Amino acid sequence: MxxxxxxxxxxxxxxxxxxxxxxxxxxxxxxxxxxxxxxxxxxxxxxxxxxxxxxxxxxxxxxxxGQGRLMQIIGTHNQSGGVGKTTSVAELGYDLSTRLNLRTGQPNRVLLVDTDPQASLTKRFGLHDDPSSPAHVVTSTLFMSVMDPQLPGPTPLPSPTVPELHLIPANQHLSRLDALLYSDDSLLPNLGQVLRRYQDYDYILIDTPPSRGMITRAALIASEHIIIPVNSSLKAMENFDSVSELIGQCQRHNPNLRVAMFLLTQYQKNILHDQDVQRILKTQYAGIAPTSSPVPHRKALFNDASLARLPIALYRPKDPVNKDLRRVTDELLASIGEPVTA
CATH class of the missing domain: 3.40.1620.10 (YefM-like domain)
Known part of the structure; x- marks a missing residue:
């Protein structure tokens, strides 16, 4: 628009x-x-x-x-599973946290928000490893404050392995929230209202369930920008009409919502199929959003880093994939109108 x-x-x-x-x-x-x-x-x-x-x-x-902070809320969405959505939130979130904020002169403060009852992002940073962790408790999630935005939002938890990253975790209790939002869709904008109170953060990145459910809708309505991760598979593009329809429905609640980029993941440059996916994104979908530089297919590396509860930059600092991930962060910042900083 x-x-x-x-x-x-x-x-x-x-x-x-x-x-x-x-x-x-x-x-x-x-x-x-x-x-x-x-x-x-x-x-x-x-x-x-x-x-x-x-x-x-x-x-x-x-x-x-101490005023004038400009917080950006960035959601992710793709109905296809296995496209690297959680990994993208984790890696981009960490890279943003290492960069200088020109307004404050300090490293960016980044808040990661898990809205998926499967809690992949929460587990990714080790918050479920300890059975006594508050991440297992419903009040640590967004459940209560979405139901009643007058309640204080949950206290973000530092990752045990990456303390500079803070998370609002998810757990199985969030599965009930989807049904409650479905029964009363007037609650959908509450998530955005709650997240906008976290003004101490420069960026909020939201990991969403791989579905068209009501939690996903609430997360997109809360966002200013959307990243759509797409792996090098035409199957991951088959639901784009459905994704576009869902975004259009969310824009009725939030007219400022825009797609920031298609994030091309799991890319193998020597495979013709992967090249076709990249070409289609850059041509047929260029009017919707730019396509990122590709993130190479390194399944073992990303899986090992996930098991270590670390971003790639900490798990294997000298690996060439870090350069690819930093380039994608640069492109994201440019797309949302933010200065690109080292």
């Missing part, structure tokens, strides 16, 4: 930017602010030197007052 025009602003697509640059400079000199869009989403702006200085002064004031 194109942006609605705002008085005193002009819009230009990234493809038009070079050819229209002299014209845009004239408009800038007349006090018009210019918004640059990519795939119909705002990614940047041209502003006057006076406006730039004013924004810098505001950033300094916000940093001194």
């Amino acid at each position: 194109p942006l609605k025009p705002v008085p005193g602003t002009a819009q230009v697509t990234s493809a038009e930017l070079r050819s229209r640059f002299p014209e845009l400079l004239d408009q800038l000199g007349q006090g018009t602010r210019v918004v640059v869009t990519h795939y119909r989403r705002p990614i940047g702006a041209l502003v006057s030197l006076e406006d730039l200085q004013r924004l810098r002064r505001a950033d300094v004031a916000d940093a001194q007052s």
